[in-house]
Amino acid sequence: MTDHLNLLIGLAMGLNLVALGSSRLPSLIRVAAFQGVVLGLMPLVMEPELGVLAGLIASATVLMKGLVIPGLLRRAMRAARIERDLAPLIGFLPSLLLGAAGMMGAVALARQLPLLPEHRNSLLVPGAAATVFTGLLLLVGRTKAISQVCGYLILENGIYLFGLLLLGSTPLLVEGGILLDLTVAVFVTGIIVDRIQRAFDSLDTRKLTALHE
Amino acid sequence: MTLTLTSLADLLARLALWAIVAPLLPGLINRVKAWVAGRRGPPVLQLYYDLGKLWRKGVVVSTLASPGFFIGPVVTWVALLGAAALVPLGPLGATLSFRGDVILLVYLLALARFATAWAAWETGSAFEGMGAAREVSYAVLAEAAIITAVLTLSVHSGSLSLAALLAPTPGAGAALLAAGWFIVLLAENCRVPFDDPNTHLELTMIHEAMVLDHSGPLLAVVLHGAALKLMLFAMLLVQAVVPLGDLSASVAGAVLWVGVLGVAVGVGLVESLLARYAFRRVPLLLTTAFLFCWFALMLAWKGGVA
Numbered sequence: 001m002t003d004h005l006n007l008l009i010g011l012a013m014g015l016n017l018v019a020l021g022s023s024r025l026p027s028l029i030r031v032a033a034f035q036g037v038v039l040g041l042m043p044l045v046m047e048p049e050l051g052v053l054a055g056l057i058a059s060a061t062v063l064m065k066g067l068v069i070p071g072l073l074r075r076a077m078r079a080a081r082i083e084r085d086l087a088p089l090i091g092f093l094p095s096l097l098l099g100a101a102g103m104m105g106a107v108a109l110a111r112q113l114p115l116l117p118e119h120r121n122s123l124l125v126p127g128a129a130a131t132v133f134t135g136l137l138l139l140v141g142r143t144k145a146i147s148q149v150c151g152y153l154i155l156e157n158g159i160y161l162f163g164l165l166l167l168g169s170t171p172l173l174v175e176g177g178i179l180l181d182l183t184v185a186v187f188v189t190g191i192i193v194d195r196i197q198r199a200f201d202s203l204d205t206r207k208l209t210a211l212h213e
Numbered sequence: 214m215t216l217t218l219t220s221l222a223d224l225l226a227r228l229a230l231w232a233i234v235a236p237l238l239p240g241l242i243n244r245v246k247a248w249v250a251g252r253r254g255p256p257v258l259q260l261y262y263d264l265g266k267l268w269r270k271g272v273v274v275s276t277l278a279s280p281g282f283f284i285g286p287v288v289t290w291v292a293l294l295g296a297a298a299l300v301p302l303g304p305l306g307a308t309l310s311f312r313g314d315v316i317l318l319v320y321l322l323a324l325a326r327f328a329t330a331w332a333a334w335e336t337g338s339a340f341e342g343m344g345a346a347r348e349v350s351y352a353v354l355a356e357a358a359i360i361t362a363v364l365t366l367s368v369h370s371g372s373l374s375l376a377a378l379l380a381p382t383p384g385a386g387a388a389l390l391a392a393g394w395f396i397v398l399l400a401e402n403c404r405v406p407f408d409d410p411n412t413h414l415e416l417t418m419i420h421e422a423m424v425l426d427h428s429g430p431l432l433a434v435v436l437h438g439a440a441l442k443l444m445l446f447a448m449l450l451v452q453a454v455v456p457l458g459d460l461s462a463s464v465a466g467a468v469l470w471v472g473v474l475g476v477a478v479g480v481g482l483v484e485s486l487l488a489r490y491a492f493r494r495v496p497l498l499l500t501t502a503f504l505f506c507w508f509a510l511m512l513a514w515k516g517g518v519a
Contacts, residue, residue: 100504
């Protein structure tokens with residue numbers, strides 16, 4: 001079980017690096033969605049006996065993160081007619097190296113933490129920390145609003161990974177609430193993106209710092 | 214290491230094998246490319262004909278060229294053949310094997326690159342200089358990946374000699390290592406995402422730009438050296454990834470050759486399906502290869518501790 005789980009988390013961590021290295025908006029959205037799907041499958045692997053709870057969480061997560069949210073983002077991208085090239089503040093090469101360093105830092109950090117014995121051999125904690133770090137890096141290092149949403153999505157994926165540690169004790173309601181919040185946030189951002197595009201003819205968030213009354 | 218008469222004969226037989234089989238791989242790659250494109254393509258043995266034709270031709274030499282222009286390709290070829298002599302051939306093992314021979318291999322590859330670049334500069338042509346500058350600057354990143362891959366294998370096997378390095382069954386990092394090494398193979402042999410061997414537009418090429426002024430037997434030596442290098446990388450890739458030691462000798466030998474041919478087919482498929490990358494994307498791809506090898510190293514290291 002731990003082996004399969006570690007394989008999935010390793011895949012998610014690899015996707016972090018792909019996200020940092022991808023230079024096109026559609027591919028970034030695809031990577032974030034795929035990572036969401038990979039994460040969504042994890043409750044199924046973690047629970048030895050397939051409970052209703054795990055099944056529900058898994059299917060809801062896969063549906064939301066794999067289909068609904070990327071669909072909303074693609075729609076926003078089409079509606080705002082933005083160019084597909086990402087304009088990075090932190091270049092692709094430095095962000096890739098930073099991401100790799102963050103990944104190793106996360107593994108080193110997780111070894112220092114006093115974890116429960118059943119979590120000691122799993123990659124859950126380092127994977128979560130590395131994914132959160134990747135999300136932050138994307139949020140800081142990309143200028144377009146939609147790519148920042150993708151960073152936010154990956155950040156949330158990391159938090160979801162942390163949440164998997166408590167899968168047994170978190171009520172379904174909380175998980176469902178988080179998913180719903182996320183969807184609404186992406187939905188609202190989709191609208192905002194359109195507005196920003198109309199007001200400024202660009203999605204560069206750096207221009208938003210110069211707002212006046 | 215005692216150099217008896219039989220081991221000397223063995224060594225010579227191996228070198229002859231390398232020299233004779235190597236030009237098969239580029240022919241195979243071209244055949245795969247032609248097949249994907251729906252053409253009939255040149256015969257698999259085309260490179261042999263080319264080498265024979267070039268060998269009979271004369272040499273045109275730039276008035277600026279010093280003897281380095283002639284020495285360079287020869288040094289490259291000898292260095293590559295020497296590197297090939299160090300590589301074990303699956304169940305046959307290696308004739309020349311000593312502690313640290315893998316480091317000699319890396320240095321021989323570096324020497325070959327230096328000699329090619331040197332011969333390119335000797336022509337005094339701006340294009341050659343440009344190609345050499347590109348080749349050397351990409352090599353900085355590719356060599357980082359090569360050395361990390363070697364480190365991974367030596368941490369994994371706890372040894373510094375190639376035969377022992379490639380013998381044990383690879384751990385979980387084998388897939389990572391294979392991916393990283395394949396990208397390095399494409400970069401080092403100037404295959405498609407990095408360089409297009411078919412292009413003859415000086416502004417976009419790397420390796421071809423370096424050898425533009427070479428002609429006749431010199432060009433034949435350069436081409437044959439390139440084929441040797443391709444086979445060497447394919448050989449190392451297959452042996453590092455496939456656990457040949459677990460198979461019986463004849464099966465392992467068959468698997469090794471099928472693997473090398475498979476790598477050639479893979480290169481052909483990559484060339485058919487991908488376009489050459491823009492130059493600014495190349496360091497990104499090479500860094501990816503480095504990271505693949507790096508994470509394989511981390512896995513091998515962590516596996517050794519736990």
